[in-house]
Amino acid sequence: MAITSANQLELLQTAEAVAREKMIDPELVVQAMEESLARAAKSRYGSELDIRVSIDRKTGRARFTRVRTVVEDDAVENHQAQVTVKQAKQYLADPKVGDEIIDEVPPVELGRIAAQSAKQVILQKVREAERDRQYEEFKDRKGTIINGTVRREEYGNIIVDIGRGEAILRRNEKIGRESYRPNDRIRAYVKDVRREARGPQVFLSRTAPEFMAELFKMEVPEIYDGIIEIKAVARDPGSRAKIAVISYDSSIDPVGACVGMRGSRVQAVVNELQGEKIDIIPWNEDQATFLVNALQPAEVSKVVIDEDAGRIEVVVPDEQLSLAIGRRGQNVRLASQLTGLDIDIMTEADEAARRQAEFAERTQLFMDTLDVDETLAQLLVAEGFTNLEEVAYVDQDELLSIDGFDADTANELQARARDQLEEANRKALENARALGAEESLITFDGLTPQMVEALAKDGVKTLEDFATCADWELAGGWTTVNGQRVKDEGVLEKFDVSLEEAQTLVMTARVLLGWVDPSELEADEAEAEVDGEEDEA
Incomplete structure (x- = not known):
């Protein structure tokens, strides 16, 4: 077909009709027509030419033009669409790089194949515009409740008509015993809206906790x-x-x-x-x-x-x-x-049994390590002492406050506790060295001999090994797997090392090894403090 005065206005009328049917901007349809006509013209005049088409928004007249761009003398790559500054002087008085020479060319007559190609371009652009319009409409409704009509069921998933598009309610997002038939009314929570190749996808849910929250928001002013x-x-x-x-x-x-x-x-x-x-x-x-x-x-x-x-x-x-x-x-x-x-x-009975077991275990610990009788060991446990370190390094006044304890008893208990700790440290270091622990790890400030021994047993034998550890690998932590919290055992967890302490130890090791610049570390800490203050504010 040819673009003649008889059908020029039809272009605008067609654009208006398509835009009204698809509820998109008519300008987008006209631009698609311009692009399709330009593509058809290139097939007629040559793909190397830069052919552009502009349709007058009032008369519907399509103007075909050939555009050539002025470039540097040594930058010409396409002689059909580019000219040098010297060549451009034939057409422009004072040409500069980047200027365009525009010549009108005769309108093309579209053959059957060209017309079909132009139609496909227009349909594609219209589909893209329609998808963009749908996405823009529904993306802002994410996190809200939407009403729709059940259209059909596919493999247990419910396809819902939500007005200007469709949404999907997956079977794992349905409440267990629910069943729907076509044309049933349904209310659901818009869980996600995604832009995909086949168009915007709206995912609904009736099992999300947010659905209940939104329902209460609707019912409770x-x-x-x-x-x-x-x-x-x-x-x-x-x-x-x-x-x-x-x-x-x-x-x-x-x-x-x-x-x-x-x-x-x-x-x-x-x-x-x-x-x-x-x-x-x-x-x-x-x-x-x-x-x-x-x-x-x-x-x-x-x-x-x-x-x-x-x-x-x-x-x-x-x-x-x-x-x-x-x-x-x-x-x-x-x-x-x-x-x-x-x-x-x-239960209360279980807790009482556990407390008794802990009491007996700590009593036995003090009896074995301090070489005291059961009564004295029970007194220490009853006063809240749980390990040898507390006995060895506590202020002596706390021991003297226990009924029946005098200065000699307190001194003797603390001396025995320190001797036991020193012996335990010596054995731990011997074991650690036997396992291959290097002095760089043994002398690292913040690690006790027992910690070094535990690290060596786990294969951490040098300061470099230690610096590669994650904080949760040392202190332990929790991971959520399939909705269940799973315990991650830490190498130093039994020594009551917290995640923050583990992180500090690892970062200190990295600074000592030169892996981390201390000034960058201080800057990060200062930034974290500022963020924390802003959050509190």
Whole structure:
């Protein structure tokens, strides 16, 4: 076909119609037409030429032009699209590098193949524009609840019509016993929006904790207004959930507001979640108090927190154990998710037995190492002494404060403790050297002989070996695998070395070896302090 006056206006009318149908900018369609016509013209005049097409937005007239760019004399690569400054003087009065010489060329007549090619270019550009429009529309809805209509099911995944596009609800994001049929209404949480080659992909979820939080925000005006905040959510989708809330207005009870009059608000959320039981818990800054609340309805007798390990021990009455653990461990698992801590639950009887075992073990330690009778050893344990270092280097007044201890007894105990420690250190160094530990590691400040021995047993025998260690390899830590926290044993963990102390030791070794510049280290520390102050502010 030829671009004649008879069909010039049809170009604009077609652009308007396509843009209206696809809900995109008409300008994008016109630009696609210009590109397709330019490609067809190149096939007619030669691909080496720089042919451009501009369509008048009012009349629809397509203007075909050939463009040549002025370049340096020795920079000409394409003689059809480039000219030198000297050659350009035939067309321009004062040509400069970068100037363009524009000549109008006759419009091309599109054959069947060229017309088909132009159509494909236009369709491709329109599809890209439509995808961009869909992505821009839905990317801002990530993290919100969306309503849609079930269109079909594919391999257990639900394809949902969400208006100007489709979304997918994967089968692992559905609540267990849910089933849907075409044209069913569905409400879900927009978990992710991705730009992919086949178009924007919208992923929905009904099992995400955020879905429950958003449902409460819709049902409880105080949450929407910011008076009440949802601090944490833990779910066993379709079965049970716990949600922690806090009120910033002392006159409003956060739990009561979320429950609503006769349970109306929470019941609306429960109905949407297929009868999922919801425990609404008051959030508290104090971890122990928060955990006691999180383990409701079980009663808690005692809480012991190990902040370094991120673990917490909870003691409950014997008759409350099954209630605290819950069916298949559900209650304690949700409480753990809510608090972000690993929870060990034990009965009062178990804790008493453990305390007795620890007491007997420490008593035996002092009897064997200090050569004292059972009564004296039990006195030391009862006063809180747990190891020889505490006895050897504690202020003597603390020993004298024990009933029946005089200065001679205190001096003798401390002398024996120091002798034992020195002998233990000597043996540890002998073992470490026998294992191949080098003096660079033995004399490194911050490592005891027992630590050096433990490192040598683990294959760390030089300061270079030590400097390559990660802090968690030394102090131990926790790794989350498939949603479960797994313990990583540290080489120096039994010596109560924290992650921060391990990191300091490793960085000091790297500085000594010249691997790290001390000035850079100080700059990083100063930057970290500034960031910390900004976070606090």
